[in-house]
Amino acid sequence: MKTFEELGVAANIRKAIEEMGYENPMPVQEEVIPYLLDEIRDVIALAQTGTGKTAAFGLPVLQKIEVKENAPQALILCPTRELCLQIAGDLADYSKYIDNLRVLPVYGGSSIDSQIRSLKRGVHIIVATPGRLIDLINRKTVDLAKVKYVVLDEADEMLNMGFTESIDEILAKVPSDRSMLLFSATMPKEISKITKKYMESPKEITVGRKNEGTSTVKHVYYMVHAKDKYLALKRIADFYPNIYGIIFCRTRRETQEIADKLIQDGYNADSLHGDLSQAQRDYVMQKFRIKNIQLLVATDVAARGLDVDSLTHVINYGLPDDTESYTHRSGRTGRAGKTGTSIAIVHVKEKGKIRELEKILNKKFEQGVIPSGEEICEKQLFSLVDRIEKVKVNEDEISNLLPSVYRKLEWLEKEDIIKRVMALEFNRLIDYYRDAQEIESPSDRYVKGEDKLYPRRKDRERGDRASGGRGAEKGYSRLFINIGRTDNVNPATLMGLVNDFVPEKVNIGRIDIMQNFSFFEVPERDAQKVIKSMSRQEQNGRRISVEVAQGGGGGDRSGDRNRGGFSPRSDKDRGFKRDSDFKSSKPKSSDKGGHRKGRKPKY
Structure with missing residues (x-):
């Protein structure tokens, strides 16, 4: 392993980083720093979050700044305010013994007037979020004509957040002969487009494999029914008494709901999402950094760029849609050489996502068992x-x-x-x-095949019987609802609607999704409660109608009308447009529902 001196880092910078506890360079620093110091013009560095990227580009950039030239010479673009402040703070620490070198963080949510005053006094390095920098450019208060180095940090995140046009506009204002350094955890196609457009024969440095998760993170998934996700979350949090982590949710609404539930149940938690003001976000983050908050419930956007190196766990309450987001989530833990655990709470239909992530990240996910009470x-x-x-005892006190x-x-x-x-x-x-009842695992109802989960024999037999006569199982009522595949409804979203609109626990049996309507089974004792609670509610602006499907109601639709499967109201009231809807639409699947309780699961 080389030393910072062997990499060519100047003595005054080495003195500062040694005081910060830096002894030996991390792999990404050992790879990147020599190239940047050797006048390589354009560099692409692929490395996971928390592997020391800031020092990898920060140390050489600081070393090349001409302090006597009082103008911006380096521009560092990053996706979020939090990351902007982190990078600026780190550069200020690294340059402690470089006299008169000035670093300015430029970001939204703070006074633009104070940033303008600082620019007028003169700065050498600007660390900026794209939106605020463009604002300053339009006001003609920032001059980028002497910029020699442009760094795009977490470039994949900036593109995910829709900053492509902003980056184009900014890069048009810097000299064409500048060096460009691109740092990213993943390498999506959009990154390749930027490199072809703005970089000249870039040197590509990869620490690990492309899109691979960091080796210091253990990946675990727990498979539960959708109704049990929150209960599983509580058990996981209870099983790790010293947990200090982030719980990722898919939406702002779900984030706030989960945080509120945890707080009500006595957990040391809070939320972080886009509906909070900047002052509220700063307050929550400060409490989280000093560990006054043990569990931070956050959306992906709000949690980008968080400077917290000691997280023990990341919990995916809902898996993201893309691999890049999962990589960034899991990269929040296992930072700076420490180990961490990335946990996913999934339902049966997400088993394929786990397998896909395993292949792309080249990581084996361990299937966990929900701990007992x-x-x-x-x-x-x-x-x-x-x-x-x-515990330390102060005898004198x-x-x-x-x-x-x-x-x-x-x-x-x-x-x-x-x-x-x-x-x-x-x-x-x-x-x-x-x-508390123990949480039922989906494997109790399903048996494993090579790549799928198959219903047990008794469930298959029940499905076979239902697919013939379409009659409700004994003790259950078969209900009709006037939404189907054309409304983007699947078994999961149908169960979610029941979650939202029906109070108390209701068991859901067989679900059949048709083109313009659907059927689902509930216990006979709950049928009227479900009908009363769900009827006249709205889904995507459309009024819902629910009623008992007389005579079964699941076979050929043209026959259903004659068998008395529906009440004599008009097709228009149900959302039908023409008779061909009955004749051409066939059931997509014979999906089975599960049990439900609580809020709507997010799929």
Whole structure:
């Protein structure tokens, strides 16, 4: 392993980074720094988040700045305010012993007037988010004519956030003979387009494999029914008493809902999403950085660029649609050489996504088993014992109080005191898990094939019977609902609608999705409650109609009308347009539902 001196880093910069605890360069730094110092014009570096990329481009750029020339010589573009501040702060630390070198972070959500005043006084390096920089360019308050180095940090994230046109506009303002450094965790097609357009025979440096997850992160998935996702989340959080992590959700609404639930259930949590003001986001992030918050529930956009190196876990409450987003999520943990765990809470239909991620990331995902209440209580108990063993005792501060405490407790034996301390800490947890039902795994209803999960024999037989006569299973009512595949409805979204509109727990049996309508089965005792709760609700601006499907209602649709499968209301009321809808549409699948409870799952 080389040293920073062997890489060619100047003595004044080495002095600063050694004081920060840098001893040896990380792999990406060892690869990148020599090329940037050797006048290689354009460089593409592919490395995971948290591997030391800021120092990899920051140290050589600082070393090449001409301090006497009071004009911006380096421009670093990044996707978020948080990352902008992180990079600017790191560069300021690295340049501690470079006299008069000035770094300015430029970002939205803060006073543009103060940024303009700083630009007028003169800066050498600008670290900016694209939107605010364009604003300054349009005001003619920033001059990029002498920029020699342009760095695109987390370029894939900037493109995902829609900054392509902004980057084009900015790069048109810098000299054509500038050097360009592109740093990215993944290499999507959009990155290739930028490199062809703006870079001249770039040197490509890859640390690890392209799009590969970092080796310091363990990947685990838990498969549960959609209705049990939040319960599974709680058990996972309880099983790791010292967890310090981010829970990623797909939408702002879900993010706030999950955070609210966790807070109500006594967890040290908060939310971070786009509906919060910048001041609120800063406040939440400050609490999270100093560990006043143990669990941060966030959307992908809000969590980009977070400068937190000690996360133990990342939890995917819902898997993202693309591999790049999962890579960035998991890259939030296992940073700076530390190890971390990326957890995904998935349902049966997402099993294929796990396999796809395994292939692309070249990582094996371990299937976890939801811990039982007994296992959780035992884990929490030993965590407390460990904390008691390691607690620091300030004898001087408490020595005067101890005699009174001893007298108060002298009637208790040592074993009694220990029991009471344990009970004081764990009564609530023990009571909860004593009464809580264990979470049913989908594997209890399904058997494994090579690449799929197949229904067990009794479930297949039930499906075969239903596909013939389309009659409801004994004890169940078969309901009609006037939305189908044309409304982008699938079994998961139908179960989600029941989640949203029907109070209390309802078991859902067979689901048949048709072209313009669907059928689903619920216990007979719950049928009227479901009909009353869901009827006259709206889905994507369309009023929902639910009623009992007389005579089965799942075979040939033209026959259904004659068998009395529907009430005598008009087709228009149900959303039908023509008789051909009945004749041409066939059931897409014979999907089975599961159980549901709580909020709508996000698919």
